[in-house]
Amino acid sequence: MRHLAIIGSGPAGYYTAEAAQKQWGDDVRVDIFDRLPVPYGLIRTGVAPDHQSIKGVSNRYEKTALSDNVRFVGNISVGQDVTVDELQGLYDAVIFATGAPNDRPLAIPGEELGNVFGSAAFVGWYNGHPNFATLDPDLSGRHAVIVGMGNVALDVARILSKTEAEFAGSDIVSHALDLLKRSKLETITILGRRGPHQIAMTPKELGELGKLENACPRVNPADLPPEDDDAVLEPGQRKSVGHLRSFAAIPESERGQFGKEVNFHFFGVPERIIGNGRIEALEVSRTALRDGKLVATGEVETIPCDLLVSCIGYRTSPIPGVPFDERAGRFANDEGRILPGLYCVGWARRGPTGTIGTNRPDGFSIIEKIAEDFDSGALGAARKDGRPGFDALAESRKLDIVTFRDWKKIEEAEERAAREGAPREKFVHIEEMIRARG
Structure with missing residues (x-):
């Protein structure tokens, strides 16, 4: 069983999870981490609110998110609640799909x-x-x-x-x-x-x-x-x-x-x-x-x-200990490889260029490279604990994980609160989101 951690639940993250499913089928477990209790990244908070047809791409991600071997792990801040080193100790590969939020x-x-x-x-x-x-x-x-x-x-x-x-x-x-x-x-x-x-x-x-x-x-x-x-x-x-x-x-x-x-x-x-x-x-x-x-x-x-x-461009958030290209404003990488077992995809890899759809071939490309690294032995022979290991860590630290099914309850509450003619009224405070999941 291969265990992957993807940090960031926007388009790049979900396309990468989809690619992992196609690559390894049932022989992979993917945990998608996000510091917010809600998924989809810039689909939710970047795409213009009057461009609802573009936001519809999230329906594709939902199919991936609800499958048995992909899990949304919301309300977890990597670097605070859990470190990158700890994730690398638990997962065979850690993939940054954090975008360029700055x-x-x-x-x-x-x-x-x-x-x-x-x-x-x-x-x-x-x-x-x-x-x-x-x-x-x-x-x-x-x-x-x-x-x-x-x-x-x-x-x-x-x-x-x-x-x-x-x-x-x-x-x-x-x-x-x-x-x-x-x-x-x-x-x-x-x-x-x-x-x-x-x-x-x-x-x-x-x-x-x-x-x-x-x-x-x-x-x-x-x-x-x-x-x-x-x-x-x-x-x-x-x-x-x-x-x-x-x-x-x-x-x-x-x-x-x-x-x-x-x-x-x-x-x-x-x-x-x-x-x-x-x-x-x-x-x-x-x-x-x-x-x-x-x-x-x-x-x-x-x-x-x-x-x-x-509106002159964006930069990825640097993370201590992870090589960063200050000039380009993204993680330093060679076609998505940062360090052994550490990868990046989407804007975190190439900078803020391309459309939402550009992230799909990017996600499939990085999974191909991870597969090559598995086959070559570059990721080591020993398999890691993955999801059970993280769950034990989260329980010991009393971390409040928001799952995708929790998110669906939040989404339903937003839809109920919508003004007339609007698809939803978003919660804008994390505490409201947590309360809405029940």
């Missing part, structure tokens, strides 16, 4: 001012992550700036722009919806250092901005390259730029019908946050592309800003 800093003066947030915190706030339930951003100002040109920046801009009616059917948490209803924002600026051809926004998500009830996207036609230049782009990128061109073509007469504007501000690098205790403006250096290279023009402008959300 914001990459802007690293500019003024970042410490009030009403300046990273996207992990801000997205976590409106998605009900327990770490960020009390964030309480101030939306009483007129101007928001979102730094970044990826889909996360689009998510934040869309959430800040929607009317209450447009959140029907979403699982945005009530504390966020209540604050958004009272928002006084008039302009949401999406700031990127490069131009339209360099955006990392996908067509579907970009197209949603053109369908908002009370917000109109704006692109300066002067920022767009000649239309013939679009021919060199990949089809998806070409479609995204097509959306930008359609936004630029919206007549001024139509813009007056909307209460908010979503402005795309290309060729600008944030240099300094200005304010007294809280943000009031953002100083931006203008850039240009010359022979494919980004250069500074020497021009500086100041953008009014009452709220700033930085």
Whole structure:
């Protein structure tokens, strides 16, 4: 019997568990650990609440989770409740699927001012992550700036722009919806250092901005390259730029019908946050592309800003004793191998790139490598105690494990508490989740 411990219950974790089942069938036991009492990682707290169809992938993970040889071990913090060394002593292989939950800093003066947030915190706030339930951003100002040109920046801009009616059917948490209803924002600026051809926004998500009830996207036609230049782009990128061109073509007469504007501000690098205790403006250096290279023009402008959300990437949480690549913000690894018996998968392996589906081949690949290491003897001949050994350790320390069946009770309670039209009302405090399981 092979015993695997997977740390992290998001897509990477469950795809890896699925791969282990396909590799070894009944001859494997997989324990999936998470410090929260609820599974699914960014499916629950990262995917936008108005993208319910994407969240539906959790149904696939549930099939894996309810099988006899895979177990969810929630409410366990690896590094506090149990150490990595202890897990390695109990399991044949330990796999980090912890994602990249920390914001990459802007690293500019003024970042410490009030009403300046990273996207992990801000997205976590409106998605009900327990770490960020009390964030309480101030939306009483007129101007928001979102730094970044990826889909996360689009998510934040869309959430800040929607009317209450447009959140029907979403699982945005009530504390966020209540604050958004009272928002006084008039302009949401999406700031990127490069131009339209360099955006990392996908067509579907970009197209949603053109369908908002009370917000109109704006692109300066002067920022767009000649239309013939679009021919060199990949089809998806070409479609995204097509959306930008359609936004630029919206007549001024139509813009007056909307209460908010979503402005795309290309060729600008944030240099300094200005304010007294809280943000009031953002100083931006203008850039240009010359022979494919980004250069500074020497021009500086100041953008009014009452709220700033930085969406420039994420970093994995380092763990003492586990090699870490500080520059890349992920575990140091060779195609997923960290040290003998220690592996990583998903964003913890490759950094915050790819879609949810990218984690499936990643999970299958790491299981193939673990199988190779079993066959070569690199993991040793002696089999370890695995699940029974951990259960004995947990009992001795009086650890309060939340199982997947406990989670189903939490989920049922969230569904019962949902406001009209919503799929659920998430519990945003761990104590509430524990009480809800009964």
